[in-house]
Amino acid sequence: MQNITTIRKLALAGIVIAAFLSQSAAAQIYKYKDADGNVVFSDKRPAGDQNESVEEVKLGTTNSAQTPPTIPNSEPLRKQAKPEAVVYETVITSPTDNTTISMGPGNFPVTALISPSLGANEFVQLTMDGAPIGNPQRSNSWQLSNVFRGEHNMIVQRINGGNVVNSSVPITVYVLRPSVR
Numbered sequence: 001m002q003n004i005t006t007i008r009k010l011a012l013a014g015i016v017i018a019a020f021l022s023q024s025a026a027a028q029i030y031k032y033k034d035a036d037g038n039v040v041f042s043d044k045r046p047a048g049d050q051n052e053s054v055e056e057v058k059l060g061t062t063n064s065a066q067t068p069p070t071i072p073n074s075e076p077l078r079k080q081a082k083p084e085a086v087v088y089e090t091v092i093t094s095p096t097d098n099t100t101i102s103m104g105p106g107n108f109p110v111t112a113l114i115s116p117s118l119g120a121n122e123f124v125q126l127t128m129d130g131a132p133i134g135n136p137q138r139s140n141s142w143q144l145s146n147v148f149r150g151e152h153n154m155i156v157q158r159i160n161g162g163n164v165v166n167s168s169v170p171i172t173v174y175v176l177r178p179s180v181r
Contacts, residue, residue, distance in 0.1 A: 029057040088166035089115040090124070090158050097171040106147035106175050112140045112156040112168060122165075125157045149177040 032054040034040050045054060091113045095101070101108050110126060118124070123136035129152055133142060136159050152173050158166040 029059065031055045031057050086116065088158055089113065090156050090166045090168040092154060092156055092168050092171050095171070095173050097169075098174075099171075100174045100176060101147070103176050103178060105145070106149065106177050107143070107145040108147070108173075110142045110144060110154065110156075114140050114156075114158065118158075119160065122158060122160045125159055127155045127157065128152050147175050149175050 028043065030042050030045050032040055032042075032046055034046075040046075041057070092110065093113050094111045095108060112124065112126075114124060118138055123138060124140060125136045126133045126142050128144075128147075133144065140156075152175065153170050154173065155170050156168040157164045
C-alpha cells in the first residue's frame with residue numbers, strides 16, 4: 001500500500017514539474033530602454049510610463065536534435081585481438097662460423113646481436129660445447145681466455161625468467177695452440 005502511495009506522490013510531482021516547465025518555456029520576453037537609455041531584456045513588463053516603448057520579443061522554436069545512435073563498445077574486439085608475436089633475433093657476429101683462432105693462448109672475444117633489446121628480466125648466456133660460460137648477463141659480449149685447442153661449438157641463448165626464449169644458430173671455431181711433446 002505504501003508503494004502505491006509513493007507512486008502517486010511521484011506521479012503528482014511529475015505533473016507539477018511538467019506544468020511548471022511548460023509555463024516557463026512559454027514565458028514572454030520584453031525589450032525596452034531604461035531611464036538611462038540602456039536596452040533591457042526582461043521576463044517582466046516594466047511598470048510606469050515606459051509601457052509605450054516596450055516590445056515583445058518573439059522567440060523562434062528551440063533547436064533540438066536527436067540523440068546519436070548507441071555505438072557498440074569496441075573494447076571486446078580489442079581484447080579478442082591477439083598481440084603480435086615478438087620476433088627475436090640472436091646471432092653470433094664474431095667470430096664467424098668456421099673461424100680458426102691462430103696460434104696463441106686461446107684468447108678471443110665473442111659478440112652477439114640481440115634484437116629486440118633485452119627486457120628488464122632478460123639475460124643472455126654463452127654456451128661452449130654445451131656448457132655455460134660464466135653467469136647469464138645483460139651484455140652481448142664475452143672475452144674468452146685459455147680456450148683449449150680443438151673444435152668448439154658456441155651458442156648464445158636469450159633467457160627470460162629462467163627459460164630460453166631464443167637461441168643463435170650454433171657456430172664452430174677451431175683453436176690452434178702450440179703443444180709441447
